[in-house]
Amino acid sequence: MMDIITDITARRAALTPDRPAFHIVETGEVISFAGLDERSARAATVLADRGVGEGDRVAILCRNRIEFFEALFACAKLGAILTPLNWRMPARELADLLVDCAPTCLLVGHDDRQKAETATQTAPLALIDLESEWPTARKVASRHPGRTAWPGDQPWYLIYTSGTTGRPKGVIQTYRMALVNYVNISQAIGLRDGDATVNFLPLFHTAGINLHTLPVLMAGGLNHLLPGFDAGTVLSLINDGQLDVMLCVPAVYRELSLHPEFGATDLTRLRHWACGGAPMPDVLIETFAARGAIVCNGFGMTETGPTAFLMDRDHALEKIGSVGKPQLLIEARVATPEGEALATGKTGEIQFFGPGLTPGYWQRDGETAKLFTADGWLKSGDLGRFDADGYCYVAGRIKEMYISGGENVYPAEVENVLDEHPAVLESAVTGIADEKWGEVGCAHLILRDGQDVTDNALADWCRERLAGYKIPRHFRRATDFPRTAAGKVQKHLLPLPEATT
Template sequence: MNMFDLMAHRARVTPDRPALEDLHSGAVYNYRQLNEQAARFATAALTHWDLAEGDRIAFLGHSRAEFFAMLFGCAKAGLILVPLNWRLAQPELEQLMADCGPRALVFGGEFTDSAFGLKATGHVDTLVDLDGTASACRPYDQDLAATDPDLSPHPERDPDTPWYLLYTSGTTGRPKGVIQTFRMMMANYLNIGLAVDLTGKDTLLNVLPLFHTAGINLYSSAVFIAGGCVLVARSFEPDQAMDVLANRATIFFGVPAVYQAILEHPAFSGERLRNVRSWGCGGAPLALPVARRFVEQGIRVRTGMGMTETGPTVFLLDEADVLTKIGSVGRPQLLTEVRIVGTDGREVARGESGELMIRGPNITPGYWNRPDATREAIRPDGWLHSGDVARCDEDGCYYIVDRWKDMFISGGENVYPAEVERVLVEHPAISEVAVIGVPDGKWGEVGKAFICLRGDTAAPGTDALYSFCRERLAGYKVPKYFQFVDELPRNALGKVTKQILRQD
C-alpha cells in the first residue's frame, strides 16, 4: 500500500464529522476544516517559509490542535516533522537540532526564548510563531490565512518515506531520531484499532505529550483513521481529565502515573466514568494494587507494550486477563511477530527469559543519520532487537521482565530490578520504588532501592523492609540499601530515568 493522503480521504468521506478539539484554546475542527488547515500549512511551508520536499521542520510547544495540522500538512508537502521535547535543556535541544538539521522551527509563545536561542546559535533559519507575539518571525496564522490551499490529495509515495522523527529519551545514551513512516502508522492502526474496536463514534482524551509516539499514536492517529474525534489537552490536569472522562471520552490511554492520579482524585468512581468503554496503559507496568482498585470500580485497564521503533503497538492484554495475568503485556497483535532469544541468538524454551525480538510492518526503517545504530538494532532479516528481557507463559501471554541494561549480577546470579520493584510496591507504606545495582566488594553488585512513601505514612525500618522482601524473594535479590526520596526522576512519558539515580 502506497502512502496516500489520509486527511484528504477523511475530508471526502466524513467532512462534517468532528475531528479535533483543543481543550485549552477551544478551537474545534471537523474533518473538512482539519484537511484545509493541513493543506494551508503545506502551502505556507513551501512558499512563505521556503522549504522543499524532504526538508525537516521542527516543532517546539505544548500539546495543541495545530500539531496535527502540521503532521498531516507535512505528509501533503513531503516534509519531515520533528517534534521536540520541550522539557529538554537548551544544550539538549541544540543537540537534536544539529542532528536533524531543520530549515524552520514552529514554536509556541511559551518557548520564544528557546526558539531565538536556537536561531542565534545557527541551528535553524526560519522561525514561525504559533501565537503571533514575537517579532522577527513568520506569523503562523497570517501565513496560513494568506495561502491558496491545494485540497486535492497529495501524490502517492513509498510507504517507507520518512514522515516524522521522534527522538528517543536518551536513557541509554545519546538520543536517536527514530524514523516514522506511513506504513508504521497504518500497521499501528490495525494493531491497536482492531484490538480496542475503534470506530468513528469514539472520542479520545489525549493527555500525553506530542513529542512521543504514545501522544501521536495511542490512540490519536488511529482515531483519525477511523473517523473519530480527538480531544487534545495541553497537559494532564486531573480536574479537567476527570470532567472529560465523565462526560465526553469513550476511550483513554495513559501512563501509570496518570492512573495513580485518577485513582487519588476525590471525584473518582467507576459509576462516574462509565462512559469510557476502553482503558489502556503503557510506558511502565501498572502496579497490582492500582489495577485491583480500578477493577473494584468496574474498570479494567489493559496494559500493553511498544516502542518508538515499533510504531508503537506490539502487545495488548485482553480485558479478561487484567487480574489473572497481572504484570503481563498480553499477546502480540495482528501485524507483529515476536520471539525471545538467548545470548546465543536461539529461541528460548517457553517460560524462560531472553531478549525480545520484534518484526513486522510496524518496525522503523532505522535511525536518522545513524546507519551504525540501525545496523546494530535491526538485522538484515528485519528482526528488531528490543533491548527488553521478556518471557512467555503457557497461555501465550508475554511479560517484560526488565531492560538488559538494568539487570545486574550479584554473587554470580542475574537480578532483574523490575521483579524486586513489584514486590516492594506491595508494601502498604510504599507508593513507588526504583531499584538499581551498585558496586559491592563481596558480591560484585547489590541492590539499592529508592522508595517513595504513600501519603503521610511513616518510613519502615531497614530490617522490616529486608524481612518483607526476604519472605518473597531469594536472598541475592533483596536490596542491601534502602533510600527514601520524595519523588523519582522521570522522563516525559513517566518512565523512571535510572541513570540519574546511578549518578547519586
Template sequence: MHNHGIGAWAATRRLKSPDKVAIVAGDVKVTYRQFADQVDRISSVLRHRGLGRGEAVAYIGENCPEFLEVMFAAAQLGAVFVPVNTRLAPPEVAHVLADSGAHVVIVDPALRDRAQPGIEQARIGDVIETGEGDAQHPGLDLLIRAASGGQADEQAGPDDAAAIIYTSGTTGKAKGAVLTHGNLTWVALNCIIDYDVVSTDIALMISPLFHVASLGMGALPVFLKGGTLVLEKGFDPGRALALIAQHRVTMLSGVPTTYQLMADHPDWADTDLSSLRKLTCGGSAVPTRILNAYEARGMSFSQGYGMTETSPGATSLSPEKTREKQGSVGLPHFFTEVRIADESGAMVPRGTVGEIEISGPNVFAGYLNLPDATAAAFTADGWFRSGDLGYLDADGYLFIADRLKDMIISGGENIYPAEVENLISDVAGVTGVAVIGVPDERWGEVPWAVVTTAPGTEVSLDDVRGHLEGRIARYKIPKNLVVVDELPRTASGKVRKAELRTRFAR
C-alpha cells in the first residue's frame, strides 16, 4: 500500500468492520462496506475529471454521507479536500475556491444558487451537483453508478496535505490552513485517548462538518474507531433531543448555545438522555447555569481549547475536573504540548500571563500561499504562536486570559473584527470604526460596531447592515451600532478595544 494517510481508512474499515453501520442520515443507514465502495467509485469519478495528487476538490454542502465520501476519495488520490463554509457570502466563496486552486467543486443542489456567484467569480469550470442530475448534467449519484470500482492507492504520507480549512484572517481575507494527513490522524488519536472514544460510540453530529472541530474532533476519531455517526444537516434542539433518544446517542459535541437551547426546550425534561456519556463543548467556557442543567440529569462536560491551526484540539478539561478547575480549558492533549511565553519569547513562570504557544503533530503545516504569515505564526524553535493570552496554574491547567487578535466567538463561529471593520470603513460618513464582541445570553458574544462620523452626517445600523449584506456572512454583521465622539486610542493610534468592551458590556 502506497497511501499511508487517511486515504487508507475507508478500505481498512471495510476490512475490519464491513457490516457495522458507519453513518445514519435520516432514514438512510450506510455500513462501512457500503461507505468504502462509494469512496472507491467517487475517487474513480474524480480521477476521470483530472483530479490528481496535490490538486484540490472543494465541497459545498451540509452534513451528509457525501461530505465524508468525497473527503476520503480525495485522500485516496493524494488530492486535497477543501470544505467550504455554507454560510459564506459569494465574494468569500470565490476567495476560498480561487485561493485553494480548486480543480473540481462538488455542491449540494439546494445550495447551488447561493454558491453559483462565487463559483463564477472563481472561474471554476468543473462543477458536480450531488444527487441524480440528468443526462445533460449528470449528478454525483449518476456518475458513481457509471464509475468503475476498485480502491485507488496513490502515494500519500503524514506530511502531505489532506485538507485546507479556511479561517478568517485579521487582515480581512480568509487564510487557508493546510492540514496534513498526519495532523488529522494525530488529532483523532488525541481525541480517542482523552475523550475515551470506543467502537460502540454513536455520535450525533449537529455541528457542520466544514468546521474543523466537528470534523477533526468528532467525525474522524469516531470513524477511526469504527463507531457510528448520526449526521444532521442543521441544528434544531427538539429534533436533536429526539435523535438522542431514538439512536441511543453516546457522544455529542457543540457550543454553549447548542446546549442551552436543548436544555431550554420543552422536551428536555421528558427525553431519555440516559445513553449520553460524552459531552464536549468548545468555542467558549460553559456557563454555570448550563453545567447545572446537565449535571442535574447526570451528565458533565469535557471542555477544551484549540483553533483551526491545531486541527483543532490543543487542550481538554476532563469532566471530573469541570468544577474543581472551572474556568480552565484543561491540560494539553496527550500528543500535544503547551507553553507560555512573554513578549521576548522567554518562558514565564506558572501563574504568569503570556502568549500561548503550542507544539505537536496536530499543528498545521502553514498557510496556503502565505509564506510570511506562516513564518510569523511560528517561533524560531517551531512552536505555533496562538495569538492568545493565558497562563498555566500550578497543576499545569491552562486558563485563557484574553485574545491578542480580538477574535469574537458568536455561537461557535469565529469573527475577526478587522475583516468587518475594513468594510464598514467604506460606509459614507464613517470616519473611524471598531468592532467588538459584546456578551449575549444566547450566542455568547455578538458583534457591535462602534463608529465615529463626519460632522453633519448620520450613520444608522440599517446603513451599515445594508452595506455589509452579501459581502460577508450574516453572523459577522454587527447586531448594534454605537456612534461615539471619539474612539479611545493608544499613543500609537491603535483603538483600545478592551476599554470599549468594558464600556459596552451589559
C-alpha cells in the first residue's frame, strides 16, 4: 500500500475543503484545506515556470511561515525535492550545502535575504523572495495539474543533519516515510480528526515538519503557525484550549516552566504532551506531572522519519526516563557493533528496521553504506537497553560514552542526577583524558537564577546517588551550551577544563 501516496492536499481539500488547516497566529489569517491546496497548486506553476522539474532541488531559507508548506506541497505535485536550509548557519556553511544539493532556485524570507545573497556570491543562484515575488507570482499563476500519485520511495525533501559531531549530511525523506510517521505518531498519541497543534520548531529540522504538523494536516486538523517559539504565546494557546496535542524539545519545556504565566496556565487543557529531540530530564517531567501534564518521552532520528519510540501515558511516571516502546510500523533492537541482538537488560546500540527508514544520504554512498548493518538494520549511533517489559532506556550517543578506571560511564545517567540538584538548571557531561583513570567526567552546568553551589557539594550530591567512578572530577559553569536545532547539546564544542575560566 505504501508504494503510492495520494496527493495529500488535494485529498484533504476534497474531504474537508472548508475546515481550517493553518492559523497564522501573528496576523489571525486562517487558511482552509481548499485554500492550502489552491496555493500549493499555483505555487507548483510558479516553480515550473522557473525551470523546476521532477528530481530538481528547491532550496528554502526562512523562518516558520505558510509559504514553506506551499513550497513543500508544490514540490510534491511536481516531483521536485524541497531542501530546507538552517538559517542559524553562517553564509559560508550555507554555501557548502547549496553546492551539495545543487538547487534550481532558492526561496528566501526577508530575515535571511542578506545571508542568502552572501551564500550565493561564489555560485550565483536564482533567488525568489517569499515576501514579495512569491505571493505575487502565486496569485496570478494558474493551477498546476500536478501528479496523479506520489511514488512512496521517491525523495520528497532533504533534511540536513544538525552536525553534533561533524559535517551535515542530507538525509533523504520519502513520501513513504511521511505516511509511516503519520501512522506511528497518530496511533501513539491518539490523534483525532480535527485535532489542533502548534508549529514553531525550526522547519529545517524533522520535528518542525513531522511532529506534529504533517500528521495533523493528514488527519484534517489545525496547525497554529508561529514564526518561532514564544513561551507566552504557547502558554496562552494552551490555556485558551486551542491545542490538543503538542511535541516540544526539552529546552522548550524548560522555557515554559520558567515563564511567569506557567503557574497560572491550565496544562490539563492540552490532551497529549510529547517530548523528543533530546533526553528530557526526570526533574522536568516531574515538574509538569505535578501540574497534571504527563509528558511522554520519545526517541527517533531524522533517518527514521522520525517517530520510533514513544512512552505511553499509563507508564510515563512509573518508568520515568524511558522513551517507551517501538511504535507500530518500526522494529527496534539493541545489538553489538556486529549486529548481534543482545538480551534484555544489556546495553548496546539501538538499531531499527521497517518501512519508514531513510534510503540514505544525499550523494553519500559511502556514508549510506555505513548507516546499515549487513542484515539491513539502521544503526542509530545511540546506546540503550530494554527492560523486561519491553521499554527502552537511552544511555546516550556511543561516542559520548567514556571509560573511567575500566568502567563504562553513560553521561545521560550522570546528567539526570545533576539535573535533580535544586541549584542546577541543566547539565552536560563529557569524558576527558586523565592520567590515572584513563578518562574522567567533566560536568558543564547552567545554574538557576540566583543559585550557587560548590564543586564539593555537587560531588557529594552525586556520591549519594552514583557509583564513585561515575562522579565527575571537574565542574564548570556556563550561561548556555552550543546546541543543535533540536536542543541537543553539541558536546564536541564544549570547552575543555583548561580552556575554561
